[in-house]
Amino acid sequence: MTPIDRAKNWLNLPFDAETQKAVQQLIKNDRETLNDAFYKELEFGTGGMRGVLGVGTNRINAYTLGRATQGLANYLNHCFGSDPIAVVIAFDCRHQSEELSRLVSEIFSANGIQVYLFSALRTTPELSFAVRHLGAHAGIVLTASHNPPEYNGYKVYWKDGGQIVPPQDQEIIDYIGKVDYSDIQFKGGNTGIQLIDKEVDEAFFKASVAHGRLGKGDRNAFSLVFTPIHGTSITAIPQVFEMAGYTQVHIVEEQAVIDPNFSTVKSPNPEEHEALKMALSLAEKKKADMVIGTDPDSDRLGVAVRDLKGEMLLLNGNQTMVVLTEYLLQHHQKEGLNGNEFIASTIVSTPLLRKMAEAYKVHYHETLTGFKWIGKLINDHPELRFLGGGEESYGYLVGDFVRDKDAVTASLLAAEIAAELKAKGQTLLSYLIKCFVTYGCYQERLVSITKKGQSGAQEIEAMMQRFRAHPPEIIADERVLFTEDYLTQTKTDQLSKEQFAIDLPKADVFILETEKGSRIAARPSGTEPKIKFYFSVNEPLHSAADYTMVKDRLETRIDRLIEALEIS
Numbered sequence: 001m002t003p004i005d006r007a008k009n010w011l012n013l014p015f016d017a018e019t020q021k022a023v024q025q026l027i028k029n030d031r032e033t034l035n036d037a038f039y040k041e042l043e044f045g046t047g048g049m050r051g052v053l054g055v056g057t058n059r060i061n062a063y064t065l066g067r068a069t070q071g072l073a074n075y076l077n078h079c080f081g082s083d084p085i086a087v088v089i090a091f092d093c094r095h096q097s098e099e100l101s102r103l104v105s106e107i108f109s110a111n112g113i114q115v116y117l118f119s120a121l122r123t124t125p126e127l128s129f130a131v132r133h134l135g136a137h138a139g140i141v142l143t144a145s146h147n148p149p150e151y152n153g154y155k156v157y158w159k160d161g162g163q164i165v166p167p168q169d170q171e172i173i174d175y176i177g178k179v180d181y182s183d184i185q186f187k188g189g190n191t192g193i194q195l196i197d198k199e200v201d202e203a204f205f206k207a208s209v210a211h212g213r214l215g216k217g218d219r220n221a222f223s224l225v226f227t228p229i230h231g232t233s234i235t236a237i238p239q240v241f242e243m244a245g246y247t248q249v250h251i252v253e254e255q256a257v258i259d260p261n262f263s264t265v266k267s268p269n270p271e272e273h274e275a276l277k278m279a280l281s282l283a284e285k286k287k288a289d290m291v292i293g294t295d296p297d298s299d300r301l302g303v304a305v306r307d308l309k310g311e312m313l314l315l316n317g318n319q320t321m322v323v324l325t326e327y328l329l330q331h332h333q334k335e336g337l338n339g340n341e342f343i344a345s346t347i348v349s350t351p352l353l354r355k356m357a358e359a360y361k362v363h364y365h366e367t368l369t370g371f372k373w374i375g376k377l378i379n380d381h382p383e384l385r386f387l388g389g390g391e392e393s394y395g396y397l398v399g400d401f402v403r404d405k406d407a408v409t410a411s412l413l414a415a416e417i418a419a420e421l422k423a424k425g426q427t428l429l430s431y432l433i434k435c436f437v438t439y440g441c442y443q444e445r446l447v448s449i450t451k452k453g454q455s456g457a458q459e460i461e462a463m464m465q466r467f468r469a470h471p472p473e474i475i476a477d478e479r480v481l482f483t484e485d486y487l488t489q490t491k492t493d494q495l496s497k498e499q500f501a502i503d504l505p506k507a508d509v510f511i512l513e514t515e516k517g518s519r520i521a522a523r524p525s526g527t528e529p530k531i532k533f534y535f536s537v538n539e540p541l542h543s544a545a546d547y548t549m550v551k552d553r554l555e556t557r558i559d560r561l562i563e564a565l566e567i568s
Helices: 003-009 017-029 031-038 062-080 097-110 124-133 168-177 198-212 237-244 273-286 317-335 352-360 372-380 407-423 428-439 453-469 544-565
Strands: 048-052 086-091 114-118 138-142 151-158 193-196 224-227 249-251 290-294 301-306 312-314 341-346 363-367 385-391 395-398 441-450 478-485 490-493 499-501 510-514 519-524 530-539
Touching: 003 017, 003 031, 017 031, 031 453, 048 062, 062 097, 062 138, 062 151, 062 168, 086 097, 086 124, 097 114, 097 138, 097 151, 097 193, 114 124, 124 138, 124 151, 124 198, 124 407, 198 237, 198 407, 224 237, 224 273, 224 407, 237 249, 237 407, 249 273, 273 290, 273 301, 273 312, 290 407, 301 407, 301 428, 317 341, 317 352, 317 385, 317 395, 317 407, 317 428, 317 441, 341 352, 341 372, 352 363, 352 428, 363 372, 372 385, 395 407, 407 428, 428 441, 428 544, 441 544, 453 510, 453 519, 453 530, 530 544
Parallel strands: 086 114, 086 138, 114 193, 224 249, 224 290, 341 363, 341 385
Antiparallel strands: 048 151, 138 151, 290 301, 301 312, 385 395, 441 530, 478 490, 478 510, 490 499, 510 519, 519 530
C-alpha cells in the first residue's frame, strides 16, 4: 500500500474529524510530510515505540498508540485469562505525554485491566520498579528519552519490570498486527484506574538509597551540581540525595522547570557537552566537585568531574561505567565474592569490563545493544547475583531492584564514590586512571550520522550492506583480523576464513576487530534516524603520569580510523 493510500484510509471513521482534517491538509499541501507520515507503521525497536508526534501510521498519536495498547491488552488477556490483570503507567515531560497516558489507561480499563497510573510525571526507573512493587503484569511509560522535542514514545515492560524481549516482543507485535483501528476500545472511563504517587515514590527512594549509598565519604563536605534538563529527574534525584545525607546539592533552577521544548538546550541529551553547559557554569560559581545531568526520563546520566588541572571534564558513558563497576566490584569483594555474581555490558561498549570480571573472578555477560537485554540476563540467570552493568550510551543499573537503566541510583553511586575519594585526597578521574593502569587504557568514541525520512532509512540500509559486503582488509595500517555479523550470527577469521557461531539474537550490527585490538562497530539506531559507528582502541598504561600522552595517542588512532573509513 502506498503512503497516499494509507492516508486516504484516515479520511473516514473511526478517525475523528480533527484527524481527518489534518490528513486532508497534508494530502493537499505537503506530500513530502505525508509520505514520511504514512510510508510505514511504527515498529518496536531497542527502546520500544518512538516517533514524531502527528497524524499518520509512522507517527505517535492516539490511533497508533491506541492500536498498540489494544493489541497489548488482547495479549495480556490471552496470557492471563480470567485472572485479575494490572498494568502500571507513567509519563514524562514531553508534549502530550500526560494526555496520551490517560488515553492508554482508558483503553486498558475498557478491556477489563486494572490500571495504576502515576498522578504526575515520574522517572522511567521508578516505573520499572513499580511494576514488581505492585505485582503488575506489565508497565508502560510515555517517553522519547533524549530525542528532540517533536518526539514521543511508548516503552512496554513485562511483569519482571524489564522491557519486553523475546518471545513476548514478537508475540505482542503479532497481536498488534491483528488490530484494526476500528477495534480500539477508547472509552474506558475512570473505572479500574487508580492514581499512585507518594507510597510508590517512598518505596523507590528507599530502595535506591539502599543500593547506591555505599561510600564512606563526608557527604556534608561534598558539593555537586545537578540538572534534570527540564525532565522527570526533578521528581526523584534531589529527594534521593537528601535522603542519603547530601547537603550541598545545587540544582540548575532554569532547567528544573518542566519544559517539553527543552528551551535552554539544543538537545536534552547528557551525552553532549552543550546540554550540561549551564550546570558546568554553576559548578564553577559554586566550586562544586561534580556535575550530574540526566535525560528527560532519567535513565541516562552524564557525569563531569575535575580533571588533572582542576577543570570540569565530562566523562563518556564507557568511563562512567568503568568507575561505577570497579567500585561495585571492590565493595562486594570486601563483603565476600563467591563466584556466583555477574556484571554485564553490550557488544558496542568498552571491552574493559570483561577484563574486570576476569580480575575479580565474577561472571561476565555481553548482550546486544539495548538495556532490555541486560534485564533479560537477570531473569535468565537466577542462579547468579547481578552486581551492576551498563552501556556506552550513558546508561547504568546498580543491582536488580530496577530492571532498566537507572540514572537515579547511578547518580547517587557516582557521588558516593567521588565523596569517598575526596575524603582521601583523590578524584574520580584519578580513580579511572588507576583502572587504566590495571587493565589497559581504553579510549572510545561514537560517530553518529543522521539520515531522516524514508530516503534516509534507505541510505542507512545501503551503508550497512556496503560495510558487510566489502569489509576492509586494512584500516589505517591496522589489519582486520575478525568480523562479526550479527545478522548472520557469524564471526569470521579474515585470515583463515574460518567461521564461528555468535550465540546472540539476530541484530543489524557489524563489527571489525584489528590486530591492535581496535574495534569498530556499525549499527542503525533503533530509536533515531541515525547510523552509529562505535570506535574502541587501547594500549597498556604503565604509569598514571603517562595518561595524557597515551590518551592523546589513542585519540589520534581513532582519528585515523575514522578518516580511513570516510564516515565523518
